[in-house]
Amino acid sequence: MCGIVGYVGPQDAAPILLEGLGRLEYRGYDSAGLALSAKGGLKVRKVSGRVADLAADLPARFKGAPGIGHTRWATHGEPSETNAHPQLDTAGRIAVVHNGIIENADELRAKLTADGVEFASQTDTEVVAHLVAAAFAAGAGDLEQAVRQALRQVVGAYGLAVLDAEHPDRIVVARNGSPVLLGVGEKEMFVASDVAALIGYTRQVVYLDDGELATITAGGYRTYTLDDRSTAKSPSTIDWDVVGAEIGDHAHYLIKEIQEQPRTIERALKGRIDERFATAHLGGLNLTVREAREIRRVKILGCGTACYAGELGAQLIEDLARVPATAEAASEFRYRNPVVEPDTLYVAVSQSGETIDTLAAVQELQRKGGRVIGIVNVVGSTIARQVDGGIYLHAGPEMSVAATKSFTSTVAAFALLALHLGRIRDLSPEQGRRIIAGLLALPGQVAQILEQEDAIAEVARGIATSNSMLFVGRRRGWPVAREGAQKLKEISYVHAEAYPSAELKHGPLALVSPEMPTVAIVPDDDLLDKNTSTLSEIKARKGPVIAIAHRELPDLADRTLVIPRSEPELDPILLSIPLQILAYHAAVALGRDVDKPRNLAKSVTVE
Ligand code: F6R
Secondary structure, eight states, X not given: OOEEEEEEXXXXXXXXXXXXXXXXXXXXXXXXXXXXXXXXXXXXXXXXXXXXXXXXXXXXXXOOSSEEEEEEOOSSSOSSTTTSSOEEOTTSOEEEEEESOBTTHHXXXXXXXXXXXXXXXXXXXXXXXXXXXXXXXXXXXXXXXXXXHHHTTOOBOEEEEEEETTOTTOEEEEEEBSOOEEEEOSSOEEEESSGGGGTTTOSEEEEOOTTEEEEEETTEEEEEETTOOBOOOOOEEOOOOHHHHOOTTOSOHHHHHHHTHHHHHHHHHTTOEXXXXXXXXXXXXOOOHHHHHTOOEEEEEEOTHHHHHHHXXXXXXXXXXXXXXXXXXXXXHTXXXXXXXXXXXXXXXXXXXXXXXXHHHHHHHHHTTOEEEEEESSTTOHHHHHSSEXXXXXXXXXXXXXXXXXXXHHHHHHHHHHHHHXXXXXXXXXXXXXXXXXXXXXXXXXXXXXXXXXXXXXXXXXXXXXXXXXXXXXTTHHHHHHHHHHHHHHHHOXXXXXXXXXXXXXXXXXGOSTTSOEEEEEOSSTTHHHHHHHHHHHHHTTOOEEEEESSOXXXXXXXXXXXXXXXXXXXXXXXXXXXXXXXXXXXXXXXXXXXXXXTOOSSOOOO
16 A cells, blocks of 8 residues: 655655655555655656656656655556655645545545635645645644644545645654654654665654654654644664565565565564463463453454454464454454453454554444454554554564465464463363474474475466366364465465365355366364365366375375474464465466555555
8 A cells, every 4th residue: 555755864865765665665556756855846756657667767866855755556546647646736835645545535625626726636635735735825834833724624544744845844744544653863854654664774763643743854853733732752663674674585575475484483482482381471462360361252353364364363262262262354343333342352463553444443342442452563553552462473574465474473373372361271281282382393394394385386387377266174274275265366366265165065066177176275183084075076076186284195186285284273374384385386477466466555554
């Protein structure tokens, strides 16, 4: 989705803004632009296309500071140079970059048009530039006052930054429902919508809250509200590094992130396992043992891959803690006036910590008095700050749009939560030790699966030509199948549907034919016989089968990808790794834009 960067300081802003925009590319966008404050007024350049196209398009003398930049993911108006941000007022004095959606844009546009303003673009953002100019015309004394007056008329979600040719020492930013953070440097300041843009420049950041504005100058920052009450804030330190966000020798971020999983799972577990009492320590939950014992139900909310990880989390919690647990798409939950119970623990899962549907579900729960914890990757993100406690994944930046390492780390975090809840109930120390041993073995086992990449790539090239595929699994294999189908379709655009194995007979078996391959999740557990009979049903209809299993299944599968065995509760983590590699190589074979699949964005911050 859209990205914002800004810079105030002694350096030339353009290279800094371009680097920041480059680091936001992973979020998905269709156009990009910059505005700089320079002698004689603002300099603006925009392109419909990539940040590299924008960089190539800049004249040699495109210099100045402060400056603001943007990557746009079209909502109001098609992707085009005119609709790209920054958007300007008629005189070209005010430049605005904006993430989010202004809901009363049509109404404001009509009002401004009646006052004689001519609009250049179809965007909702342009309204803000004209409103700021109108506030100056009506007598606003400074940029802060003009922006506050403009925003008082705006209904909707925004993260925005405003540059004014007449106040060339500052940028004014504001947040309402779309993230904005400030980066604090040495006699220079930055602004961004995502911490990734600041990597390499500063680790000191200030997160704005909804309803807050900030003025940044080279000398520092001031934060305040729409009615100009000061909200003093101190910076916090981010722990991401440049190396983590860089692609290195890898062809794509996606394969880099798949290969990082031995280390990212290790980091999710680090410092959280208590071998003496065979339990997990999760200090960030902010739950006393007594409160944790009083939990009668667990409800997990997330979107897409985060929701599938939640489905596995629900099974872990039921298996290990014997507490009823379910997972649901946050995007559905928030719209159905949910019953919120005081003895239910709500868990919001989000890699980015910015997904609007998940955030809205959290806010609705808290409004009704629900206790919500988060399982989040991005430290300091909106959901991380909104929840009452939680578990950070510490997986490092996930740059590829498709979630991989955050999925396995989330399931590992759920295993810790289930262990913790189980050990204060009836899970025995022996069972606790069994799970701990299983968890500690995971990084090595993931590394073993990664060694099979070439063999999996060969299978992937075989399936890449299919028009459609089925993914089937039972019990814990069912969310694994869902996630496998999701990965394949989102990055290779091959249609894939997941079904619980036993449901095949109730409809989809009609689709099985030599042209429709099935990927079957077949762990060697107590349901093995049931799973092998599903495979026989598929084979009887001449459907090609690729099995992900713990041993060869020669008569039942055309190809078996054999993976190491974990504890049955933890098997899903390992079973999902070949599916990630399969999807990656199918997408590569088809020449897809692997890290930035069409129509998708990394964090979905608008509805
Ligand atoms: C799929 C994918 C999405 C996200 C979903 C939630 O690979 O990445 O389905 O999982 O948009 O995103 P977060 O976890 O950031 O809330």
